[in-house]
């Protein structure tokens with residue numbers, strides 16, 4: 612078991628990474644909260660598989676526990692499910708001395724976190740992420756949100772958890788496709804600022820895909836340390852934190868163009884990473900060797916690197932300019948200069964963006 616820390620002054624919190632942690636949730640959590648009542652939020656799959664053990668552990672630690680289940684999938688980041696969770700908090704009379712436990716993937720973390728952020732102007736919550744995506748990315752950093760019919764994550768708040776508890780053994784039940792899609796955020800982090808982490812993924816790819824818990828613990832902890840350092844320097848995304856969007860301007864646009872129902876987020880971002888690196892190579896910022904190194908790893912991880920033939924580069928460009936990360940009409944892009952370093956650029960010509968996209972078909 613490894614304990615890391617997100618340093619945010621009064622809002623600082625630990626991230627615990629290890630195995631066999633779910634049955635110790637109560638014991639591990641009590642030093643970090645004074646709560647005596649908890650609402651566990653999870654989705655239909657997680658509820659059946661992991662809720663009982665977490666509930667038992669919290670009850671053994673003396674907490675009064677209630678639970679709520681929402682349907683699986685992105686649709687649960689809705690006003691309807693938000694309202695249901697709020698109703699449950701009211702019905703069970705939770706107050707500022709209570710807490711919300713987000714047990715599940717990024718959808719649950721975002722929904723439960725946002726609910727905790729606004730209920731009684733904010734009550735404590737803890738994250739127990741059960742997908743690789745949520746363990747290496749969504750659960751750390753305090754960004755919470757639900758979707759609006761007109762856009763993803765449009766209704767949200769920054770609200771830091773009291774604790775993030777990552778039991779890597781939960782990944783044993785996660786489908787391979789979700790393991791690979793979650794891995795993209797680790798590869799992304801490697802390219803942004805941690806060449807040794809990138810190399811670690813290159814060297815241990817088979818073990819990672821085989822859900823080797825020792826390797827996964829090491830990799831997830833390394834990814835979380837990076838995220839924690841970035842968040843500590845820029846909690847509210849006014850500058851540095853934007854580097855986490857590497858590959859995402861392209862990825863978000865592809866998700867939108869394909870109506871959020873074809874790709875996992877990580878798969879769309881994988882194509883985005885390849886496209887951003889292609890652009891950086893075209894502009895002479897990234898060596899052909901490093902471009903190929905990233906491309907090779909994505910391919911080995913069986914992640915997609917090219918756009919589907921039924922969309923056009925123009926449609927992609929249009930969607931990118933609609934993305935909320937656009938600044939004053941110019942795209943803000945995170946471009947790699949080597950494996951382990953990126954720069955933020957908002958002066959790239961549209962024609963160069965279009966050219967790079969066209970090359971990735």
Ligand SMILES: NC(=O)c1ccc[n+]([C@@H]2O[C@H](COP(=O)([O-])OP(=O)(O)OC[C@H]3O[C@@H](n4cnc5c(N)ncnc54)[C@H](O)[C@@H]3O)[C@@H](O)[C@H]2O)c1
Pocket residue numbers: 654655656657683684685688715716717718719721741742743744745748749750751752753754755756764781782783784785786789876
């Ligand atoms: N807040 C942030 O900073 C942040 C960052 C990145 C992504 N996100 C959000 O995260 C969400 C995506 O997260 P996700 O990929 O975890 O999706 P998800 O929460 O929908 O989980 C994916 C699927 O995996 C299932 N699942 C969860 N744990 C499992 C397990 N251990 N074994 C088997 N199945 C399991 C779920 O039931 C679900 O069907 C998006 O809504 C995205 O916007 C948030």
Ligand SMILES: [Zn+2]
Pocket residue numbers: 748796859876880
């Ligand atoms: Zn992402």
